[in-house]
Structure formats: C-alpha cells, structure tokens
Amino acid sequence: MSAVAAGARKVLPYVGIAAVVLYCLAPFYWMIVSAFRRPQDQFDNSIVPVRWSLENFAAVFGGGNGFGRALVNSFVVAGITTVLTLVVGVFTAYALARLTFPFKNAVLGIIIGTTMFPGISQLIPLLELFTDIGWINTYQAMILPSLGFALPLTVWLLTAFFRQLPFELEQAAMVDGCTRGQAFRKVVVPLAAPGVFTTAILTFIAAWNEFIIALSVVNKKEMQTATVAISKFTGVSGFDQPFGTQMAAGVIVTVPLVVVVLIFQRRIVAGLTAGGVK
Structure with missing residues (x-):
C-alpha cells in the first residue's frame, strides 16, 4: 500500500466526522447568528452579523409575548413529567426484570409497541376526552400525554438495564439483613443511577420540546409552553414574521439543554452502556 493511500485512510475518518x-x-450556528442580528439586518446572508445586537433577545421578553411565563410552564410540565415517568418507570422496569409471571415478554412487547403509534393519531381522542372532563388549559392535559409517550421508552430502557444487574447483589444484601425493599433502595437504585439519570435527561428533553399536544389542549396565553409561545410570536405590526425574535427565543430554549447534555455527557453514555459489574 502506498504512503498516499495509507495517509488517506488515516485522514478520511476525520474528514467524515468533521462533515x-x-x-x-x-443550523444551530445560523440560529445563533440570526438571533444576534439587528431586526433590519434579518435577511442579511453574511456568515457573521455586520453589527451585533441584543434587540431580538429584548423583544422576546417584551411586547406582551408572555415568554417568561411560557418558560415556567415548560419547566413545570417537563419537570413533573420526568419525575412521574421515573417513579412509575423504575418500579415497572424492576418488576419486569426481576419477577416471573406469565406473558411477561408479551407485556414488555406491548409496552414498547405503544410507542409505534404516531402521536397525531391520539390527538383527537385526547382533545375530546379533555374537553369532556374540563381539562383544557390545565397542566395535567399536557403532562399526562407526555407521560404516556415517555413511559414506554423509559420502561424498555430501564428493564434492559436492571437485567444487567446481577441478582446476587440483592441476595447478598438480604443475607446481610436487608428486606427486599431495602435491597432495592440501597443496592439496586444506586447501581442503576446512570441508567435512571440518562432516562431522566431524555424524558425531560422530549417533554420540553413537545409541541402538538401543548398547542392543541391550551388556548390561554398564560398556560402555553415555550414552544407554543415561539410559534405565536408576531412582529411590530402584528402581521409580519419576527424571524429574529423567534431565533432568539430558540436560542434561549435550546442552549440550556445543550449545556446540560455537554456537562453530563459522560453519565449519559455510561447510562446507555454500563451494567452492574464494573
């Protein structure tokens, strides 16, 4: 093999990764650049803004957009969805991983099979149900559908993770005097922390970015989430498209998630790959 071919084989993987x-x-870079352009420069196609400006960020929280409240609503919905998903998912996954009962694999298959239905197909029944029981413009109308979408994947991931944990660890704890519940709380849960943490991050991101359900079941401005608020931004006249303001709001919504993933990327990878035996 020639030196040129050998050098190309070493360089090509890095070129592919860079591409x-x-x-x-x-797209993320263009969103950031557009957010820092002046409103009158929004259609300028320069790679770097001619003049940097914070006007778009100021407009996000001004003009009666209610974006601050929308951020709070998104945090409430995503936070509660994540907590409920973990509480229900951890116990369900542990039962599926440790207990023996008829049709256990079929139950797990049905659980993961529910994720294959498109969310839009469930929208009309949910809207009719929430209208009948008076849940329109409430947090639970956004939380429960998000919980239904996130829980199957959580159960699937954590079941596979719990199955990797040796049952002998729990038996040893019970020999030392722990009850089954204490062994679960003091031994299994700490060992499963990487998987639980990974699931929490993925669930929070999915609930934070949810749009269709929040748009359909909420029509009051004070109850809308950040994603819905961004879609309803209007310009100065009320009819023009505020690209710069939407880009700035997109940066505000996206950057915290990116920072969290970058900070905890090692734990996320560990949760997807690690087992109970190090």
Missing part, C-alpha cells in the same frame, strides 16, 4: 459535525451544527 457530520458541520452538518449537525450549521
């Missing part, structure tokens, strides 16, 4: 990274980050 993928560029492809993934280019």
